[in-house]
Amino acid sequence: MVDAIASPSLPTAPTGPGTGFSAAGTGADFQTFLTMLTAQLKNQDPLNPMQGTDFAIQLATFAGVEQQALSNRFLEQMAGQAGGSGIAAWIGKEARTTAPVWFGEAPLTLDIAPHEQADSVQLVTRDAGGREVAREEIGPGKGQIDWRGLDPKGAKLPDGLYGFTLESRRGDELLADTRVGAYARIVEAEFGNGGRLVFEGGSSAPASEVTALRDPA
Structure with a gap:
C-alpha cells in the first residue's frame, strides 16, 4: 500500500482580465x-x-x-x-476607404480619380445591399468633392451605408470602372492579422486597405 502524499506546489498560469489566460486553459x-x-x-x-x-x-x-x-x-x-x-492611435480620425461608409446629415468627402483619357465620368452610388440608388455625371476632373447624398429627384437619400464606383468612358467605350475612396470616422481598431478598422455605422476594412488619414473636418 502506498501512503498518501501531499500534492507538490506547482506554478499556475495567471488568470483574469488582461492576462490573456483563463482557469480553463x-x-x-x-x-x-x-x-x-x-x-x-x-x-x-x-x-x-x-x-x-x-x-x-x-x-x-x-x-x-x-x-x-x-x-x-x-x-x-x-x-x-x-x-x-x-x-x-487612429481611433477618432477619418480614414479614406473604399468600403461602404455611413452617410447622415453631413456631406461625405470622396476622392475622385477618373481614367485620364475619359471624356465622360459618372459617379455611381450603391446602398449597403449593393443596389444602385443614384448615378450622376461629374465630369473628368480629379480631386476631392463633397457628396451630399441626393437621389435622381433631388431628395436626400436615407441615412445609411453607401459605397461608390466611378465609370470612366470615352464616347461609348468604358475605359474603367473603379471603386471610389470616401472618408469615414474610425471608432474601433481590432488587432491581429494586420489589424482591422471599424468605421462609424458599423462597416469595416483591413488597416492595409486604408490609403489616407486626416483629422475630422
Missing part, C-alpha cells in the same frame, strides 16, 4: 497532470514503486514544457499589442 493542464500523477501513484506496483527521481523528472519535464508554453503566449500577446498600438 493552462491551469487546467496542471490539474490534469496532478490527477494523472496521483492515479499513477495509487496504481503502481507495490513491489516496484516509482522512484523519487522518476517522480522529480516527470514533474520537472512537465513544468519546463508548461513554462515554455506560457512564455510563448506572453510573447504573442506582447507582439499583438505592439503591432496594434499604431492603429489604436
Whole structure:
C-alpha cells in the first residue's frame, strides 16, 4: 500500500482580465497532470514503486514544457499589442476607404480619380445591399468633392451605408470602372492579422486597405 502524499506546489498560469489566460486553459493542464500523477501513484506496483527521481523528472519535464508554453503566449500577446498600438492611435480620425461608409446629415468627402483619357465620368452610388440608388455625371476632373447624398429627384437619400464606383468612358467605350475612396470616422481598431478598422455605422476594412488619414473636418 502506498501512503498518501501531499500534492507538490506547482506554478499556475495567471488568470483574469488582461492576462490573456483563463482557469480553463493552462491551469487546467496542471490539474490534469496532478490527477494523472496521483492515479499513477495509487496504481503502481507495490513491489516496484516509482522512484523519487522518476517522480522529480516527470514533474520537472512537465513544468519546463508548461513554462515554455506560457512564455510563448506572453510573447504573442506582447507582439499583438505592439503591432496594434499604431492603429489604436487612429481611433477618432477619418480614414479614406473604399468600403461602404455611413452617410447622415453631413456631406461625405470622396476622392475622385477618373481614367485620364475619359471624356465622360459618372459617379455611381450603391446602398449597403449593393443596389444602385443614384448615378450622376461629374465630369473628368480629379480631386476631392463633397457628396451630399441626393437621389435622381433631388431628395436626400436615407441615412445609411453607401459605397461608390466611378465609370470612366470615352464616347461609348468604358475605359474603367473603379471603386471610389470616401472618408469615414474610425471608432474601433481590432488587432491581429494586420489589424482591422471599424468605421462609424458599423462597416469595416483591413488597416492595409486604408490609403489616407486626416483629422475630422
